[in-house]
Amino acid sequence: MSDRLHLLPHHRTELEALLREHVPDADVWAYGNRVNGLCHEASNLDLALRSPNLEPLGSEYSDLLEALEQSNIPILVQAHDWARLPESFHREIERDHVVVQQGADRSEWRSMPFSEAVLVNPPVQLQRGTExxxxxxxxxxxxxxxxxxESQRKHSGGGSRFQDGDTLMARITPCLENGKIARYRALSRMALAHGSTEFIVIRGRPGVTDNEFAYYLTQSSAVRDYSVSQMTGTSGRQRVPTAALDHIDVAIPxxxxxxxxxxxxxxxxxxxxLNRRMNETLEAMARAIFRDWFVDFGPVRAKLEGREPYLPPKLWDLFPDRLVDSELGEIPEGWEVKALGExxxxxxxxxxxxxxADYWEGGTHCWATPKDLSVLRSPVILDTERKVTDAGLAKIPSGLLPAGTLLLSSRAPIGYLAMCQVPVAINQGFIAVPPGKAVSNHFMLHWSQAFHNEIVNHANGSTFLEINKSNFRKIGFVMPHEPVLAQFDAQVHSLHKRIVxxxxxSLALAAQRDALLPKLISGELRVRELQAT
Known part of the structure; x- marks a missing residue:
């Protein structure tokens, strides 16, 4: 039993005996003041009893309560049936608890501090001055x-050090709260690496924990949430003290x-x-088509130079065979320079x-901020972190924008991009382009990626650069012939559909993983039970 549980040794012994006698199959967790260090001599002891299938306990529960009342433990022991506790309590208890008993079904599992289950910041020998x-x-x-x-830096002696397969856990706010935990994978034969001072390095402890299991253990709410709760330092620069990992009790199978x-x-x-890599390939294909047709004018230049067609004949015939001067340099004959606002x-x-509160609580309408775009794997918005109510939506002049709207972050930083797949309202950090005008938002997405520097050049601001709507509308671009635009949209639409x-x-798989992780890590769900379903 962890030293974090403030209970005299002979009272601990009596408590453990009563639990083994009356609820031998239940996991028993202690929580509250006698765990978090805020207790005094007469403080209650709070226990959560978790049956193997998390169903309500039967008569053994009432027998235990009676036995506790008649015991020689001089404080009030409040034993609560996990199945009867409100869901809101579960996460609070999971965040900070001590394992008092592991059920008979998990008799081979061991409870220990996280820092004893894994290696924390294990030594890695790097040569100073070597890349x-x-x-x-x-x-x-x-x-x-x-x-x-892929970047290489000379090791100066500081920072974190790790090897292939180690887990890197952010220790600073808001990176840890945002879920910045990952395993390092070496891309070269050199397995050793170094990194930010803001990483805590985790590795499986030989004979105790498997290295990949150690990664998922670090991802569990028991470790993450407790670590976040122990951050210290000034606002905005709070960090997890490494010593805090000594006080997280984990169950190790x-x-x-x-x-x-x-x-x-x-x-x-x-x-x-796999889906992420597939989407990277699909996005690269779409970018390559855009750049060839609308930045490099590849088909036009090929015709000028008398090269063989590399597109289907009907598509090839849509491109001019000459370049002419314009205010933006040479452009295909017949194409026009226009302002985006046109x-x-x-x-x-x-x-x-x-x-x-009436603008937010119970909200059902997606409300996007640049933060929603900053974590996207692909430029696709399927949901948002926050939602507004009907009353909140009424306070946004642009209202609920339709699916197909393109979002471009307009400041801090300029250039996050995404196509909305659901109706969405937005905050003031965006330029939004609703669908349905002369050029499609597939075109505008790739134009904004290819001409990012041009957008930034039209931004202004003293504290940070911002591109406002007026300046964005004034930006000049090359407007292709409509048939060429239609062919581009047809090709890119199919790629975009596969990306979505x-x-x-991937979102469904992540939800399934996130639902299984705490149950498997805690032993609430056993592998054999999962395989039987």
Whole structure:
């Protein structure tokens, strides 16, 4: 039993005996003041009793309560049936508890401090002045298991050090709250690397924990949420003290069970990773088409130089065979230079008062901020972190924008992009382009990616650059012939549709993984039970 449980030794012994006698199959967790250090001599002891299937306990529960009342333990012991506790209590208890008893079905599981279950910041020998792969915080993407990097930096003696397969956990706010935890994967033969000082490095402890299981254990709410609760420092720069990991009690199954748990969760992550790579390829294909047709004017130049056609004949014939001068340089003959405002609509958004609960509580309308775009794996919006009510939506002049709207973050930073697949309202950090004008939003998405620097050049601001709607509308671009635009839309639409399908599947897989992870890690759900369903 962890030293974090403030209970005299002979009272602990009596408590354990009563639990073994009356609820031998239940997991028993202590929580509250006698765990968090806020107790005094007469403080109650709060216990949560978790039956093997998390169903309500039977007569054994009432027998235990009676036995506790008649025991020699001089404080009030409040034993609560987990199944009868409100759901809101579950997460609070999971965040900070001590395992008092593991049920008979988990007799081979061991309870121990997290820092004893894994290696924390294990020694890695790097040569000062030698170049190694360097991983910064920006390389870690929430929800993606692996992190890798190609940049090399000379090791100066500071920062984090790790090897292939180690888990990197952000220790600073808001990176940890945002889920920046990943395993390092070496892309070269050099397995050793270094990185940001804001990483805590986790590795499986030989003979105790499997390395991949250690990653999922670190991802569990028991570790993440407790770590967040222990952050110290000034506002905005709070960090997790490494010593806090000594005070997280975790249940560790035998190594074979760990590997089975990691295999189940890893299979879901493998499919998510496959979808991510597929989408990267699809996005690259769409970008390549746009650049060839509308930036490099590849088909036009090929005709000028007398090269063989590389597109189908009907498509090839749509491109001119000459370039002419324009204010934007040489452009295909017959294409025009126009201002964006001539061919698209541009709207902005706002933030309803956060002091008005009726604008937010129970909200059903997606409300996007640039933060929603910052964590996207692909430029696709399927949901938002926050939602507004009908009353909140009424305070946003642009209202609910239709699916197909293109969002471009207009400040801090300029250039996050996404196509909305659901109706969405927006805050003031966007330029939004609703669909349905002379050029499609497939075209505008790729134009905004290719001409990002041009957008930034039209921004202004003293504290940080911002591109406002007026300046955005004035930006000049090359307007292709309508038949060429239609062919581009047809090709890119099919690629985009596959991207959306993959992203929807990945979200569903991630939800399944996130639902299984706490249950498998805690032993609430056993692998054999999952395999039997």
């Amino acid at each position: 190694y792969t360097f991983v910064d915080m920006a390389a870690v993407n929430p929800g993606i298991r692996w992190v890798w990097a 035998p190594l074979p069970e760990q590997r089975r748990i990691a295999a189940i969760l890893g299979a879901l992550d493998d499919k998510i990773e 061919v698209i609509d541009v709207v902005g958004g706002t933030t309803p008062s956060t002091k008005r 399908t993959n992203e929807r599947e």
